[in-house]
Amino acid sequence: DYDIAHVFIVLGASGDLATKKIYPTLWWLYRDQLLPKKIFFIGYARSNLTVDDIKKKTHKYLKVSNDQTKLLESFFNVNYYIQGNYDDKDGFEQLDKKIKELDMCSHRIFYFALPPTVYKSVSSLIHLHCRAAGLTRIIVEKPFGRDLESYKDLSKHLSGIFTEEETYRIDHYLGKEMVQNLMVLRFANRIFSTVWNRDNVACVTISFKEPFGTQGRGGYFDNFGIIRDVMQNHLIQILSLVSMEKPVSLKADDIRNEKVKVLKCVRELKLENVVLGQYEGDPDGEGEMKEGYRDDPTVPNDSITSTFALAVLYINNERWDGIPFILRCGKALNERKAEVRLQFRDVPGSIFTTPNVIHRNELVFRVQPGEAVYMKLMSKEPGMLFDCHQTELDFTYGSKYVGIDLPDAYERLILDVVCGNQINFVRSDELYEAWRIFTPVLNEIEKQKIKPIPYRFGSRGPKEADELAAKNNFIYSG
Numbered sequence: 001d002y003d004i005a006h007v008f009i010v011l012g013a014s015g016d017l018a019t020k021k022i023y024p025t026l027w028w029l030y031r032d033q034l035l036p037k038k039i040f041f042i043g044y045a046r047s048n049l050t051v052d053d054i055k056k057k058t059h060k061y062l063k064v065s066n067d068q069t070k071l072l073e074s075f076f077n078v079n080y081y082i083q084g085n086y087d088d089k090d091g092f093e094q095l096d097k098k099i100k101e102l103d104m105c106s107h108r109i110f111y112f113a114l115p116p117t118v119y120k121s122v123s124s125l126i127h128l129h130c131r132a133a134g135l136t137r138i139i140v141e142k143p144f145g146r147d148l149e150s151y152k153d154l155s156k157h158l159s160g161i162f163t164e165e166e167t168y169r170i171d172h173y174l175g176k177e178m179v180q181n182l183m184v185l186r187f188a189n190r191i192f193s194t195v196w197n198r199d200n201v202a203c204v205t206i207s208f209k210e211p212f213g214t215q216g217r218g219g220y221f222d223n224f225g226i227i228r229d230v231m232q233n234h235l236i237q238i239l240s241l242v243s244m245e246k247p248v249s250l251k252a253d254d255i256r257n258e259k260v261k262v263l264k265c266v267r268e269l270k271l272e273n274v275v276l277g278q279y280e281g282d283p284d285g286e287g288e289m290k291e292g293y294r295d296d297p298t299v300p301n302d303s304i305t306s307t308f309a310l311a312v313l314y315i316n317n318e319r320w321d322g323i324p325f326i327l328r329c330g331k332a333l334n335e336r337k338a339e340v341r342l343q344f345r346d347v348p349g350s351i352f353t354t355p356n357v358i359h360r361n362e363l364v365f366r367v368q369p370g371e372a373v374y375m376k377l378m379s380k381e382p383g384m385l386f387d388c389h390q391t392e393l394d395f396t397y398g399s400k401y402v403g404i405d406l407p408d409a410y411e412r413l414i415l416d417v418v419c420g421n422q423i424n425f426v427r428s429d430e431l432y433e434a435w436r437i438f439t440p441v442l443n444e445i446e447k448q449k450i451k452p453i454p455y456r457f458g459s460r461g462p463k464e465a466d467e468l469a470a471k472n473n474f475i476y477s478g
C-alpha cells in the first residue's frame with residue numbers, strides 16, 4: 001500500500017493534542033521517510049487558520065535541527081488546512097473535494113483529535129461525505145465514553161458505519177517501548193513464565209505518577225477525573241498484558257482475544273478497594289508556588305474530581321485468584337514514573353537469622369522515565385562475613401543501548417495505522433470490559449458525592465493509599 005497515495009486528516013487541528021503530539025509525530029515520520037512517498041496532510045478545525053499558523057503554533061514541539069529546514073519546508077508544502085464545523089456537511093464536502101483534488105484514489109486516515117462530544121456527528125459526516133474508492137481508517141482517542149452506557153451508545157454508532165478493521169482506538173501507552181517489551185520478556189523467557197502465578201507472586205503494582213498538575217487541561221479533566229483519564233485505559237491495558245495467557249500467535253486478534261479473556265475475569269472494582277485524592281497547592285513547592293487543582297480557573301471551586309486514585313483489582317482465574325493487582329495513578333506527585341512491579345512471596349523456611357533481613361524478590365519493568373528491567377534479590381555481602389544484603393540485577397536501556405533513540409509512542413502507533421496493523425490498538429470488547437470493571441464504582445462515587453482526600457502538590461499522595469496497598473500485601477521499599 002506504500003505505493004498508493006495517502007491523505008492524513010487531523011480533525012481538531014487547532015487543539016492541544018494536534019499541536020503537541022499529532023503534528024510533531026507526522027513531521028518525525030515524514031522526516032525519517034517512514035510514510036508512503038505520496039502523502040498529504042489536511043488539518044480540519046473550526047478556527048480560521050492557515051498552514052502557516054499551524055507551522056508557527058507547532059514549531060516548538062517539532063524539534064527541527066538546522067540541517068532540516070528544507071525538509072520542513074517540503075513537509076509544510078504537503079500540508080493543507082480546511083475550516084469547517086463538526087456538525088454540518090459543508091465543511092466535510094469541502095474536505096472531500098480537497099482530498100480528491102490531491103489524489104482521486106488515495107487511502108484516507110482520519111485522526112479524531114476532538115472532544116468526544118462531536119465523535120458521533122463527525123463520524124457520520126465522514127461516512128456520508130468523505131468515503132471514496134481507497135481505504136478509510138479512523139483513529140479515535142480516549143475518552144471513548146464516560147461509562148459503560150455511553151461507551152455502548154458511542155460504540156453502537158461507530159460500528160454501524162465503520163468496521164472494526166477500519167477503527168483504530170488509540171491508547172498511546174501501548175506504543176511505549178517497555179509496554180511493547182512485556183510480551184517478549186514474558187513469553188520468550190522460561191525463567192519468568194514459571195513464576196508468573198499466584199503460587200509465587202504476592203502482589204502486582206502498576207503505577208503512573210506525574211510531578212505536574214492538570215496544566216491548563218482542568219476544564220476537560222474535571223469532567224473525567226483520573227480513573228477515566230489514566231486508570232481505565234493506560235493502566236488496564238498494562239494489566240492485561242501482564243496477566244494474560246500466552247496468545248496462540250502474534251496476530252492482532254489472537255493477542256486481543258487473550259487480553260479480553262483475562263479482562264473478563266477481573267472482578268468489578270469495589271468502593272472499599274479505592275482511595276481517591278485531590279491535590280492542594282504548595283506555597284513553596286521546589287521554591288515556587290505550586291497551585292492546587294481547584295485554583296485552576298477552569299475548575300469549579302467546589303470540584304470533587306479526583307486527581308489521584310489507588311484501586312485494588314482481583315482476577316478470578318486459576319493463575320491469579322486472590323492476588324491483588326494494585327493500580328495507582330496521580331497528578332502533582334513527587335516524581336514522574338510509570339512502572340510495573342511484581343513482588344514475590346517470602347522464601348519459606350528461611351535459614352538466615354538476625355542481623356540478616358531477607359527482603360522479597362521484586363521484578364520491576366520501568367516504563368518511564370529511563371526504560372529498565374531490574375530485579376531485586378538477596379546476595380551475600382562481599383567479604384569475610386556471611387551477611388546478606390539486597391542488591392539488583394539491572395538491565396537499564398540507557399546503559400545497554402547507548403545512543404539508540406527510542407521511537408515515540410505516537411510515532412509507532414500512527415505508523416501501525418498506515419500499515420494496517422491493529423496489534424497495538426484496543427478492540428471494542430476490550431474497552432467494554434474496561435468500562436464494566438470501573439463503571440459501578442464511578443457511579444457510586446458520583447452518587448454518594450465522595451470527596452477525595454486532599455494531598456499536597458509534590459507529595460506521594462494520600463497516606464490512606466499507602467495503607468490500602470499495605471493491607472493488600474504490598475511492602476513499600478522506598
Ligand code: BG6
Nearest residue numbers: 142172210229230234338368409
Ligand atoms: C494522557 C492523559 O492520556 O496521558 C494525561 O490524558 C497524561 O492526563 C498522559 O498526562 C500521560 O502520558 P505520558 O506519555 O506523558 O506518560
